[in-house]
Amino acid sequence: MDIYAHNILDHYKNPRNKGVLNEADASCRSLNSSCGDEVTVFVKMKGEKMDKISFEGHGCAVAMAGMSILSEALIGKTVAEIMTMDLSDVQKYLGINISPRRHKCALIGLRSLQGALKVRADKLKE
């Protein structure tokens, strides 16, 4: 696994889409209980397609770069596509091999996004 990879360090140091998204349809906060990392994700949809993603929080390079990369890469994806994504998808976007001890770090962004989409779905049901 190469945390030093150019795109990882770039997104870690200059995270894209950081901040609260006021017009968000839903948000979700996730914690990584073993390391204290924390992410809150905001999503704005256009129909069933992802329109905007932003996030707040703190964490390691893998977690933060992963979140930042997803916030760009998943625009235009459908709810169904995002809900079925898993570690292998995140790995593709990050472009590095992720060792098992960092799985939780890599997944915190995707899990928060999926959480936010679930919150939105619950809201729509009401």
Add this chain to the structure above:
Amino acid sequence: MLDYRSHFPLLSRRYNDKALVYFDNAATTPKPELVIEAVNKYYREHNANIHRGPNFLAEEATNLFEDSRKTVAQFIGADHKEIIFTSGATAAFNLLARVLGETNLKTGDVVAISQAEHHANIVPWLQLKERIGIELKYIKVNESGDFETSSLDNILHDKKLRILSLTQASNVLGHLYDLKTILAKAKEQGVLTIVDAAQSIAHHELNVKDLGADFLVFSGHKLFAPSGVGVLYGRFELLDKMSVFFGGGSMMSEVKEQSFEAIEAPYKFEAGTPNIEGVIGLGAACRYLQSIGWELITQQEKELAQYFLQRLKEYPFVKLLGGENNRLSLFSLVLEGAHPHDMSDLLGEEGVITRAGHHCAQPLHESLGISSSLRASLAFYNTTLEIDYFFEKLVAIKTRLS
């Protein structure tokens, strides 16, 4: 100086063609050959359940197990009847919280701990809060790691205080607490006292009678023994009166269809087949440390701590949590420009084993205003050369990350 490294098979492990620098002793210590051999021998030669079976294997195993109880008792200055073997410090805390909660506490009673506690000395009390409505109060810890005097006084004067449960050393701040006077004050008011010795046990000589604790807990795996075994020490007169926790085999003198009678302490707290090889390993670990001697262990660790603190001053981007006084050779660091998790991972790639996170002390990290730290925890067998290597790699990684 003797080369203690050769006593520990783990330390000859190489990774990425680099020597192992084991700076994670607060999480778990490596095991000396003697301990591994004791566990191995039990399975190869004895392998019997204890306290039952009229055959020679059972007798040998029982003797080894009970010899360990005596060794551990002597190791901490207790009587062997005051040593309960548990699966670890966490199990010991849960036993105490449940049994004392059922018999000694009622709604509104106060249990006090400090902000420097491990989750094992927090959550069981929070569970009691949920179950019977006790109040959990915290003694504040200041920047240098000490208990805040006014906060401590307030709690000691609380008329509803029933249990005071404190750590002898913080697993984050590395601060060693002098609990003797505090415990004596609590005792004067009839408050039960519990000491968490999980972090201190492998670094300083302990005498429970001199310390004056009613109960004391620790885990074997932080004391060079196998994991899955720990100790609950309790003053015999208290253990004798306490009701049992786990029910099952070997803790009863008689079981009828509708009733049972428990045997005497400490055995009444050891239901079921215990971690026999773990207990035997724990006895071997205590004997190993005694063969080295406390004088040498504390002197060696003091020198390591002084050297670490001295080297630390060269790096302004590294902030140490807690003060320098009364410190174990345990250092939690916050690094400007590098997340602890990345640093720990990348140090590992250089052969340096550390830990990152909140080290099961989330309330403490919250009170310090941080979410995680990088912890380097040393033991007597570590060397100043290893400390040099640690800082060399720390700087190199930080430079690449920022």
